[in-house]
Amino acid sequence: MTESADIQNRWLRGLLEACVLVVLQTSPAYGYEIASRFEEAGLSRPKGGTLYPILARLEKDGLVEPQWVEGASGPSRKYYSLTAAGTATAQTIGPEWKLFVDRVSSLLNEPDPVSYTHLTQPTSTSRC
Secondary structure (H helix, E strand, O other): OOOHHHHHHHHHHHHHHHHHHHHHHOOOEEHHHHHHHHHHHHOOOHHHHHHHHHHHHHHHHEEEEEEEEEEOOOOOEEEEEEEHHHHHHHHHHHHOOOOOOHHHHHHOOOOOOOOOOOOOOOOOOOOO
């Protein structure tokens, strides 16, 4: 993994819940499908050991609702859809994200906020 990919993965871990909610705004989806949508967006695919605990937490918080759907030619799948509270939360993510990105961008684009030029090295080692 490149250093850039590692940094992006660390950022993504903090945003997974929000991203899952936004993915589910489009339509109900099962875990593998949610993970695939991350990849389609150019993000790394979250592992099941990361994604499923997040889905369980979102369910516990009343933001998503699971439903088992029989597979036409395979096993049943657990589809997740947004509840009314999940939809409301997902709708706030875009504006909140923009505000956050603007603030971080402002910070990152500032001239060096910590300048050490005003500090001088001690000229003597004697103590008073």
